[in-house]
Amino acid sequence: MKETLPNVDSPEWVNAIKFNDDGLVPAIAQDATTGDILMMAWMNPEALTLTAQEGVAIYWSRSRGKLWRKGESSGHQQRVAEIRFDCDADVILLKVEQQGGIACHTGRRSCFYRKLVDGEWVTVDPVIKDPDAIYGKPEGES
Amino acid sequence: MKETLPNVDSPEWVNAIKFNDDGLVPAIAQDATTGDILMMAWMNPEALTLTAQEGVAIYWSRSRGKLWRKGESSGHQQRVAEIRFDCDADVILLKVEQQGGIACHTGRRSCFYRKLVDGEWVTVDPVIKDPDAIYGKPEGES
Numbered sequence: 001m002k003e004t005l006p007n008v009d010s011p012e013w014v015n016a017i018k019f020n021d022d023g024l025v026p027a028i029a030q031d032a033t034t035g036d037i038l039m040m041a042w043m044n045p046e047a048l049t050l051t052a053q054e055g056v057a058i059y060w061s062r063s064r065g066k067l068w069r070k071g072e073s074s075g076h077q078q079r080v081a082e083i084r085f086d087c088d089a090d091v092i093l094l095k096v097e098q099q100g101g102i103a104c105h106t107g108r109r110s111c112f113y114r115k116l117v118d119g120e121w122v123t124v125d126p127v128i129k130d131p132d133a134i135y136g137k138p139e140g141e142s
Numbered sequence: 143m144k145e146t147l148p149n150v151d152s153p154e155w156v157n158a159i160k161f162n163d164d165g166l167v168p169a170i171a172q173d174a175t176t177g178d179i180l181m182m183a184w185m186n187p188e189a190l191t192l193t194a195q196e197g198v199a200i201y202w203s204r205s206r207g208k209l210w211r212k213g214e215s216s217g218h219q220q221r222v223a224e225i226r227f228d229c230d231a232d233v234i235l236l237k238v239e240q241q242g243g244i245a246c247h248t249g250r251r252s253c254f255y256r257k258l259v260d261g262e263w264v265t266v267d268p269v270i271k272d273p274d275a276i277y278g279k280p281e282g283e284s
Binding site for chain 1: 153154155158168170172176177178179181182194224225226227228229230233235246247248250253254255256257258261262263
């Protein structure tokens with residue numbers, strides 16, 4: 001399915017951001033209420049502009065090479081309460097309201113669900129909802 | 143001044159992390175107590191290994207091309223309470239106790255001190271300590 005990219009003129013404030021050689025900047029999503037760090041993804045100027053315009057997090061999917069409207073499959077949108085950037089102007093921070101309480105594609109609240117304990121990674125956060133129930137199984141799979 | 147790189151053997155758990163083409167992974171530092179996001183920097187395998195071994199945040203400075211022991215000039219070390227990584231295994235999260243309550247080289251608590259308000263970036267967090275007082279003025283400067 002081919003996607004027509006929206007024709008987005010970046011507003012002036014986007015010029016303050018230093019995008020990397022791939023034209024991307026990392027964006028951290030933090031739960032505006034609990035302070036939990038939910039995920040980190042990437043944005044190009046269009047994604048950042050649209051995120052501010054539409055008030056929901058829109059990233060750039062590096063694997064798919066297209067805009068990624070967070071929640072387009074899962075319904076787990078992120079309503080943007082605040083946009084910040086850092087002293088070096090090369091990282092974005094979004095404070096968001098996480099719809100459904102699930103940010104991770106594994107069905108967990110946060111993507112950071114594994115913790116180093118005595119030299120081993122331990123999964124410390126539960127799956128809230130089965131990913132199959134979130135995304136549906138692809139056709140043809142049993 | 144030449145730095146001798148420590149000879150660090152990466153432990154097994156480091157192999158779970160996907161470093162990028164430059165051999166680096168982004169690392170988010172979050173205040174373990176308040177939940178504030180303090181900064182984002184980069185780590186190579188040695189930095190990540192030493193961070194876990196020494197219990198203080200050690201990054202890789204891309205500009206200086208060497209290990210960066212956070213706080214080596216400022217005294218504002220980050221004691222590491224927790225190390226997590228994300229579902230894609232390409233982002234590290236550190237929960238830290240920020241010594242001096244200042245993470246940013248501008249003398250602010252967090253590097254994310256500017257916020258988008260009505261299409262403009264506005265500085266919303268105060269300077270806690272003058273950077274000249276933190277780092278001292280370089281010799282020869284008035």
